[in-house]
Amino acid sequence: MSSFYDVIVIGGGPSGMQAAIEAKKEGAKVLILECNDSLGGILNQCIHNGFGLRQFKEELTGPEFAYKQYSEVKKLKIPSVFGAYVTKIEGEKITALVRGKEKEYFSKAIVLATGARERTAGEIKLAGDRGAGIYTAGTAQKMINYYGKLSGKRVVILGSGDIGLIMARRMTLEGAKVLKILEIMPSSSGLRRNIRQCVEDFEIPLEFSHTVTRVVGRERVKGVYYAEVDENLKPKLETEKFLECDCLLLSVGLIPENTLLSEVEKNIKKQIIVNEFRQTSIKNLFISGNSLHIHDLADNASEEGAIAGRSAALFARGALEELGEEYEISFSSAISYTVPQRVSGCGSFKIFFRAKQNFLRKKIVVRCEGEEIASKFCVGITSGEMQEIEVESGKVKGPLTVSIE
Amino acid sequence: MKTICIMCPVGCSLNVYEKNGEVIVEGNSCPRGEAYGKTEFVNPSRVVTTTKRSGAFSYSLKTDKPVPKTMIFKVMEKIKKTPLKELDVGDVFIKNILKTGANIIVTGKLTI
Numbered sequence: 001m002s003s004f005y006d007v008i009v010i011g012g013g014p015s016g017m018q019a020a021i022e023a024k025k026e027g028a029k030v031l032i033l034e035c036n037d038s039l040g041g042i043l044n045q046c047i048h049n050g051f052g053l054r055q056f057k058e059e060l061t062g063p064e065f066a067y068k069q070y071s072e073v074k075k076l077k078i079p080s081v082f083g084a085y086v087t088k089i090e091g092e093k094i095t096a097l098v099r100g101k102e103k104e105y106f107s108k109a110i111v112l113a114t115g116a117r118e119r120t121a122g123e124i125k126l127a128g129d130r131g132a133g134i135y136t137a138g139t140a141q142k143m144i145n146y147y148g149k150l151s152g153k154r155v156v157i158l159g160s161g162d163i164g165l166i167m168a169r170r171m172t173l174e175g176a177k178v179l180k181i182l183e184i185m186p187s188s189s190g191l192r193r194n195i196r197q198c199v200e201d202f203e204i205p206l207e208f209s210h211t212v213t214r215v216v217g218r219e220r221v222k223g224v225y226y227a228e229v230d231e232n233l234k235p236k237l238e239t240e241k242f243l244e245c246d247c248l249l250l251s252v253g254l255i256p257e258n259t260l261l262s263e264v265e266k267n268i269k270k271q272i273i274v275n276e277f278r279q280t281s282i283k284n285l286f287i288s289g290n291s292l293h294i295h296d297l298a299d300n301a302s303e304e305g306a307i308a309g310r311s312a313a314l315f316a317r318g319a320l321e322e323l324g325e326e327y328e329i330s331f332s333s334a335i336s337y338t339v340p341q342r343v344s345g346c347g348s349f350k351i352f353f354r355a356k357q358n359f360l361r362k363k364i365v366v367r368c369e370g371e372e373i374a375s376k377f378c379v380g381i382t383s384g385e386m387q388e389i390e391v392e393s394g395k396v397k398g399p400l401t402v403s404i405e
Numbered sequence: 406m407k408t409i410c411i412m413c414p415v416g417c418s419l420n421v422y423e424k425n426g427e428v429i430v431e432g433n434s435c436p437r438g439e440a441y442g443k444t445e446f447v448n449p450s451r452v453v454t455t456t457k458r459s460g461a462f463s464y465s466l467k468t469d470k471p472v473p474k475t476m477i478f479k480v481m482e483k484i485k486k487t488p489l490k491e492l493d494v495g496d497v498f499i500k501n502i503l504k505t506g507a508n509i510i511v512t513g514k515l516t517i
Contacts, residue, residue: 037516044515047454047465053413061454063465063513067494145465146517148458173455173481192416196409197451201474297414385414 005031006316007309008094008107010086010260013041015289015301016113017069019309023111024076026313031105032073032080033096039073039080040066041115042138043298045145048166050193054299065298089260092284109284109312112261113305116254116290118163124252126158128214133221137163137251141170150174152247156224157181158212160188160195162296164251169198171249178204179245182226184211184233189384191296212248213240221246254294258287273341275326276349277311278304286312293339293352296386300352327396332403334359345396350388353402358382363405364389369398408445412437421446449474455481458517459489465513466498472505479503 007023009016012034024030038044043051046062053059056068073080081098088095089112094105118136126134133152135143140151141163153176157164160183168178181199186208188195199206213235214225223244227235258272265273265281271293278286288308289301314320323344329351331338338353351366359381366374366389373395381387381404389402410417410433420431421442430442444450450471457464472480480502487499492511499509 040513044465044513047456047467047512049452049454049467050414059412061465061467061512063494067513145456146463146515148456148463173453173477191414192409193411193414196416197411201451 003103003105005029005105005107007031007109007111007312008033008105009111009113009309010089010094011041011113011115011289011291012036012039012080013113013115013289013301014043014065014069014298015115015291015305015308016041016111017066017073018302018305019111019113019286019288019312020078021069021072021076022306022309023313023316024078026310028109028313028316030078030313031107032078033084033086033094033105034080034082035085037082039070045138045142046166046298047145048170051298054297055302062298069302086260089285107284108316109286111305111308111312112258112285112287112291113289113308114257114260114291116294117257119250119253119255121250123255124250126212126215126250128225129216129218129221131215131217131220131222133217133247134215135247135249137161137167137249140247140249141167144170144174150176151249152176152221152245154179154245155247155249156212156226156243156245157249157251159183159251159253160190160206160208161251161253162190162194164249165190165194165198167249167251168204169202172202172204176247178202179243180204180226181206182210182212183208184229185209191384211235213237215248216242221248224248254290256291256293258291261285261287267341269337271337271339271341274339275323276307276340276343276345276347277314277320277323278308278340279311279315279320284315286315293337296384300386327399329400329402331401334404335402338402343391343396343400345391345394348390348393350390351400351402352386352388354386355381355383355404359404365403365405366391367401367403368396373400406446408442410438410441412441419445444471451477453477453480454512455484457484457489460491461516462491463515463517464489464492464498464511465515466509467512468502468505468507469510470507472502472507476503476505480505480509484509 006028009020043062043066051065084096086096143149227240286308288304295301374391430439454467
């Protein structure tokens with residue numbers, strides 16, 4: 001097999017597989033580099049249902065979603081290299097460690113779809129002992145769903161993101177007792193349906209504005225101290241209580257895995273800046289899925305992979321070179337970020353963004369130099385869910401602003 | 406009864422009640438939500454998903470339709486106790502589990 005490609009996709013999860021599929025459909029010679037031994041990424045351990053309604057119009061479990069994409073990858077005869085850890089990207093050259101051997105691959109365009117990693121105990125400055133029994137929710141998920149090993153019998157979950165909620169149910173079904181879910185914020189960032197079917201169905205106590213103040217147990221977790229927090233999220237120590245447990249699961253956020261891209265342009269929030277083609281400041285480098293920004297659904301990560309894959313294929317055959325001037329997208333104070341952050345406006349495109357708080361009956365408006373070029377009425381906008389608005393082709397003539405009015 | 410629809414990520418707030426012998430669902434934005442609201446009122450049911458190790462493989466499994474909530478732990482127990490020989494994605498592992506009308510099917514197969 002020659003090591004020269006039009007498009008190499010790094011990462012074979014939902015976003016990477018879709019990028020490879022779309023690039024191949026555009027006629028590109030494509031390769032997937034995957035660090036695990038099979039395609040599917042995190043979907044393989046997300047055995048619960050609720051995937052696929054958007055992309056496949058049917059409700060699927062994570063592995064079924066991955067299998068559908070995998071079947072297409074196979075049908076299109078897209079090759080993959082497994083056990084491949086990419087260590088460096090320089091221009092068109094990718095260096096990877098494949099089962100202990102250093103290999104080089106060359107590609108006209110590269111799509112990075114390396115997903116995200118979970119925030120750890122260290123990153124949230126969790127106080128107290130570090131005995132066995134402290135895991136990120138995703139690690140506990142992998143332990144039970146891959147290896148059949150339960151990470152504890154009496155469990156406290158810190159954080160109420162979707163992975164934490166899903167694991168509350170999963171641990172309960174496997175016979176563990178989930179004593180409490182503690183959420184430092186006044187509301188959950190998880191989906192409402194997961195609160196319903198993972199927490200309320202099993203009568204698991206979920207306490208908002210509460211956090212773990214200290215872990216006890218040098219060899220093995222023996223319990224946690226927890227307390228209510230004030231409006232500045234500082235624990236009120238007079239409310240501190242002890243809870244005996246043997247396991248603490250952390251569901252405290254995801255961080256895009258983009259450490260390979262140290263050279264590309266980022267904004268103040270350390271997000272990688274892309275245009276509507278998911279092209280970075282290094283022109284042959286594209287990025288999609290959770291490695292760009294955290295998505296609520298695999299369907300959305302996959303949709304973004306499709307954009308990046310198609311764009312990378314166009315770039316590889318020289319069809320994406322004359323984009324012309326790119327314009328910045330700025331946003332009102334109610335919005336925390338947008339993707340993309342800049343556009344050329346060559347065709348129609350969608351702007352994805354997150355609101356900082358919840359809104360009822362508001363309009364999302366996109367303006368170009370003061371003139372309204374797209375708008376959409378929303379019954380409800382929640383801070384936990386990604387919003388999107390489409391801008392038609394030919395409307396962009398200068399910088400854009402997005403606002404909620 | 407007030408509840409949250411679990412049929413898609415939107416999570417509509419539902420109000421379900423009985424009027425003249427008919428179950429009325431309010432707050433849904435699609436037909437799937439109405440159907441869910443009705444079932445939730447009469448016989449709350451859930452799709453159960455789990456995994457099972459067998460040989461060199463880890464199988465992910467699901468009920469191919471929702472089973473009554475009261476049966477969830479019994480379904481888990483039955484899956485645990487039933488030996489699994491080699492199967493492929495899409496195969497039926499247990500037919501009509503505990504007479505619920507749902508089959509346990511293989512959703513994924515990983516080599517461990």
